[in-house]
Amino acid sequence: GNSVTQMEGPVTLSEEAFLTINCTYTATGYPSLFWYVQYPGEGLQLLLKATKADDKGSNKGFEATYRKETTSFHLEKGSVQVSDSAVYFCALSDRRLTGGGNKLTFGTGTQLKVEL
Amino acid sequence: DSGVTQTPKHLITATGQRVTLRCSPRSGDLSVYWYQQSLDQGLQFLIQYYNGEERAKGNILERFSAQQFPDLHSELNLSSLELGDSALYFCASSVGGQGGTGNTIYFGEGSWLTVV
Numbered sequence: 001g002n003s004v005t006q007m008e009g010p011v012t013l014s015e016e017a018f019l020t021i022n023c024t025y026t027a028t029g030y031p032s033l034f035w036y037v038q039y040p041g042e043g044l045q046l047l048l049k050a051t052k053a054d055d056k057g058s059n060k061g062f063e064a065t066y067r068k069e070t071t072s073f074h075l076e077k078g079s080v081q082v083s084d085s086a087v088y089f090c091a092l093s094d095r096r097l098t099g100g101g102n103k104l105t106f107g108t109g110t111q112l113k114v115e116l
Numbered sequence: 117d118s119g120v121t122q123t124p125k126h127l128i129t130a131t132g133q134r135v136t137l138r139c140s141p142r143s144g145d146l147s148v149y150w151y152q153q154s155l156d157q158g159l160q161f162l163i164q165y166y167n168g169e170e171r172a173k174g175n176i177l178e179r180f181s182a183q184q185f186p187d188l189h190s191e192l193n194l195s196s197l198e199l200g201d202s203a204l205y206f207c208a209s210s211v212g213g214q215g216g217t218g219n220t221i222y223f224g225e226g227s228w229l230t231v232v
Contacts, residue, residue, distance in 0.1 A: 036223070043206060043225035045118070089159065093219070101172025101212055102147060104221055106159040 002027045004090050006107035013080055013114050021075040021110045023064075023090035031075040031092040033057075033066050034104070047075075047088070080114045085102045087111045120224035121144065122207050128230045135193040137227045141188055141209030147171065148190040149210075149221060150182055154203040166213035194200060197231045204228050 007022040025031065035047040035057070050058030053068035062077045073090060090107040119142035129135055141148050150162040154173075161174035176182075179197075184190045187216035194201060208223040 028209070032219075034220075044208075044223040046220060046222065049173075049220060067183050093221070095174070101164050101166070102149070102165065102210065102219055102221065103172050103174060104149075104159075108158050 002031070002092060002094055002105045004092055004105055004107035006041070006088075006090050007108050009087075009109070009111040011110060011112050013112070015082055015114055015116055016079045017114075019075070019077040019080045019084075019112070021088055021090075021112070023073045023075065023107060025071050025073065025090075025092050027092055027094050029094045031094045033064070034091045034093070035062070035064055035075050036089045036091060036106075037110070038089065040086070044089065076106075080112070082114045082116060085112055085114045118222040118224060120207055120209050120222055122205075122224040122227050123156050124227055125225065126228045126230075129197060130232060131197055131199060131231055133197050133231075134193065134223070135229065137192040137194070137205055137207070137229075139190045139207030139209075139224060141190070141207075142222055145190065145209035145222075147210045147219075147221075148184050148188070149206075149208040150176075150190070150192050151206040151208065151223075152203045153206060153226070157203075159206075162192070164213070172212050173180045191230065195231070199231050202229060202231045 032051045034049045036044045048059040050057040050066035087109045093105045121140040146167045162176040164172040204226045212219045
């Protein structure tokens with residue numbers, strides 16, 4: 001079945017540091033890949049997405065490239081801010097889901113703490 | 117604001133009781149999804165409805181049921197509640213019902229259920 005593996009957290013960085021959160025996936029079909037973010041006390045927000053190999057998703061300074069050869073979708077940001085402190089979830093959606101439905105398979109989430 | 121509306125935001129109830137969580141999808145979205153987020157299980161897909169019909173089913177307990185009404189809003193019914201059902205329940209919506217096509221799923225802010 002499909003699965004998503006994320007690096008363990010929490011990740012603690014100083015403001016303006018470079019961020020990488022690793023995400024790898026296993027899928028039987030041709031997944032779309034997503035990063036969602038959950039700020040403290042809030043719901044899940046879509047951060048970025050990529051629908052096919054070599055696509056790069058980007059938003060708010062965050063980027064992730066769909067790497068089919070390494071089955072990865074690592075999240076990066078060149079300079080983090082305190083306001084980026086949140087939990088980040090990598091997820092996939094596979095078009096080959098039986099019955100034609102849609103289902104997001106999530107990783108366990110990586111908590112990011114950014115300090116001044 | 118994702119446009120997905122969930123009520124109630126917080127709910128405290130006793131074991132053995134039954135509750136109903138309500139969700140209004142984004143305008144124009146035909147699919148509604150329910151997810152459960154707990155500390156030990158992470159984010160788990162429960163069920164998907166598309167235009168009133170069940171489209172995909174995940175790890176939904178038999179004590180739980182859902183439906184989508186003609187106006188496309190959805191309800192998740194949780195009965196014979198146990199302490200372990202305490203969790204954050206997300207509703208989400210998307211335009212289409214198919215996975216893997218970049219069909220973006222937007223989440224509400226969730227309903228916090230505490231079973232005491």
